[in-house]
Structure formats: C-alpha cells, structure tokens
Amino acid sequence: xRIPTDREIHALHRDHAPxxxxxxxxxxxxxxxxxxxxxxxxxxxxxxxxxxxxxxLHDVGVYRLYGPTGELNTADYVRHGVLxxxxxxxxxxxxxxxRFASRHTGVGITRDxxxxxxLPIPVDDYIPASAEEELVMYADKFHSKRTPPVFLTGDTYAxxxxxxxxxxxxxxxxxxxxxxxxxxxxxxxxxxxxVM
Numbered sequence: 001x002r003i004p005t006d007r008e009i010h011a012l013h014r015d016h017a018p019x020x021x022x023x024x025x026x027x028x029x030x031x032x033x034x035x036x037x038x039x040x041x042x043x044x045x046x047x048x049x050x051x052x053x054x055x056x057l058h059d060v061g062v063y064r065l066y067g068p069t070g071e072l073n074t075a076d077y078v079r080h081g082v083l084x085x086x087x088x089x090x091x092x093x094x095x096x097x098x099r100f101a102s103r104h105t106g107v108g109i110t111r112d113x114x115x116x117x118x119l120p121i122p123v124d125d126y127i128p129a130s131a132e133e134e135l136v137m138y139a140d141k142f143h144s145k146r147t148p149p150v151f152l153t154g155d156t157y158a159x160x161x162x163x164x165x166x167x168x169x170x171x172x173x174x175x176x177x178x179x180x181x182x183x184x185x186x187x188x189x190x191x192x193x194x195v196m
Contacts, residue, residue, distance in 0.1 A: 001094050001097075003053045004093070006056065009053065010027070012060065012091070016060060016063045016087065019070045022062070022066050022072075025145050025149075026059050026063065029059060029143060030055060030056045030057070030058065031056065032149075032187065032191065032193075033059075033136065033139050033143060034051075034056050035187060036055075036139040036143065037052070037135055037136055037139035039182045041135055045131075046131050046132050050132050053097060053100075054100030054132060055136045055140075057088060057097065058100045058101055058140060059084065059101070059145075060084045060088065061079070061082065061083035061086075061101050062083075062084070062145075064080070064083040065079065065080055065083065078105065078120065079121055080101075081102045081105045081121075082101075082121045082126075084102065085099065088101055096130075096132075099129070099133055100132075103127065103129070103133045103137060104128075104140050105137075106161065106164060107137065107141070107171040107175065108125075108126060108127040108137065109121075109125070110125050110126075111123055111125050134175070139182070141154075141175075142154075143193075149193045150194050151184045151188055151193055152196055153181075153184065153196065154172075154181050157172065158172055158176075
C-alpha cells in the first residue's frame, strides 16, 4: 500500500479546505495529533508511516461541514468522521487510510451508540480495528480545535468523556494504561496553545 507523503497530505488539506480559516483550524490540529502520536508509538510494533498519514488525514471530513457562508455546522459535527472516510475513498485512497477518518471520534462509536443517541450517521460500528487506528484516535484526545485551540491532559479528557457513558470512561482509562500519556509542555511552548 502506498502511503501519501506529508507534502501530498498538505496539498489535500489546502485543496479541500473551503476557507483559509477552516484550513488554519484543521491542518495545524492534524499536525499536533501527529506529534502526539509520535510520542506514543515508540517501542510499539506498528507502522509509523501509516500512523503519521492517518493522524494528518483523520479530520479532513470537517471541511465538508462548512456552509457556503463559511460557518461550521457544529450540530452535525459527529458526521465529520464518516464524511472524511467518504472524501478519502472518493480520492482513491486505500481503505486502511480512509478508516482513520471514520474510526477516530471519541473513544469509538458503536452501533449501539448510533441507535441510542440517534446519531446522524449510518448505523455501524466505528471502532478502531488496528493498533495504528487506535493510537491516532487516542492521540486526538489530547488536543482540541476550539477557539483558541488547547491541549487537554488525560485527566481533563477523562472528566469530559463521561457525558457519553461510563463505558467511554472505562475505554479511555484502558487506552491511557496501554499507551501512556504524552508530554504536552514542549508542544504547548512550541504552539502557544495552553494546557487544560
């Protein structure tokens, strides 16, 4: 499988971002998620090039949630993973690359979650199926694109994920035990984003 280069991924973001503001929200976040993932995969038996590409591409579906006036449709934000998968598939990317988009939301979305919460996505399981997908999903939890962007500690994310159910708290605790915690201080200093 051919994995896209950083340059190709940057061009994809540039070409699909509907506005400069959208690009400046999504692409830097993707770079940060990649940097977090790189801290966590040391010593693991994983495809680091695939993780890098997956981290840089995981949020491309957000671009499809911007309306004609440049406003982000936050009400349907949960759709961004499925939309990203569709976008990447439409561009001819192999399924293992596309899955990073649809399998990174929260700590995984189950078929039961979709039904119970009446989520506006096809009824299916959106759970990582590989260590690479799981690591990108986990790394994503440590940074938020909110305005202004911020880093989240493991404790901060753990406190917020409880609103989706105790099973999500347990799932995140398992990920923390498996992969450890990234060191956010240097990333905060280099980006200027605070740590919450």
